[in-house]
Amino acid sequence: MGNYLHNLRRRRHKRLRDVAGHAAADQRVAVIGLGRFGSSLANELTRRGWDVLGIDTDSTLVQKHSDILTHSAVADCTDPVVMRQLGVGDFPSVVVGIGTDIEASILIASNLLEEGVPNIWAKAISRQHGQILERLGVHHVVLPEHEMGERVAHLVTGRMLDFIEFDDDYALVKTITPTTITGVPLGESAVRTRYGITVVGIKRPGQGFTHATAETVVEKGDVIIITGKTRAVETFAELS
Structure with a gap:
């Protein structure tokens, strides 16, 4: 299936x-x-x-x-x-x-x-x-039932707030920032090399989404948009 x-x-x-x-x-x-x-x-x-x-x-x-x-x-x-x-x-x-x-x-x-x-x-x-x-x-x-079921399964089993999978086994995910990358610029946290994902957007509580750059520092409680291979984003979203 x-x-x-x-x-x-x-x-x-x-x-x-x-x-x-x-x-x-x-x-x-x-x-x-x-x-x-x-x-x-x-x-x-x-x-x-x-x-x-x-x-x-x-x-x-x-x-x-x-x-x-x-x-x-x-x-x-x-x-x-x-x-x-x-x-x-x-x-x-x-x-x-x-x-x-x-x-x-x-x-x-x-x-x-x-x-x-x-x-x-x-x-x-x-x-x-x-x-x-x-x-x-x-x-x-x-x-629709199967695809929605697959999407909801991702949300139920992890820290994801939203999940969209594209072709070529690629996904876009909204999730809570794990503590492992907080407090330092994204460029220094090396999320691409360590986890195989890219942070493309960030939302602070009470603020709107903004584009993420290498200089962006994410903090506890921030919501981030990440993209990458499906398995990589799934693994990253499980981090606490």
Whole structure:
């Protein structure tokens, strides 16, 4: 499971870079499935100024979010004719937010691929579901429960306040400063050579975040942002 999720993240980040220029030029997206995942995503994209079409077979869900979304429709996108009538194939980005009905998720993804949608995101509820979507050719597969579980596990088991992992086994972490590097400039504490991490930001109690330099002296109680290989930042965050 760990290797699968890691490889999935790497492929997703690479594909995201490949389509970033296209997505930035056309901020239209269709979100199919307005459950908790789809509605949250659709509402956030709308808040950010995107032109969002929200679609669901449940009229109650569509009505609930119709005042927020740019456009909304009650429709069954497992039917390719219905999808064409809605013009979903003309959108540069489409999100399949359906998780519980795996058959519907796969059928809709297949329809989108047939329509030639250039940027398809799909939610998966299991490793097997994700593998099927990838084999179909879906550009971005998201496993929100698994990825959030992995993130929270890092927060529960250590001193981390936040954890974000990128491709190539690289992570960004917010954590409490360990006493081993307090009281001296970062350049003298040699965190890079000793721990394999870089301190990029610092926040003192009652103050905002500032960039860290070699001359920055961190003190007990400071919150720091560190980056480096995942295992290195995990080890550093365990220091007391």
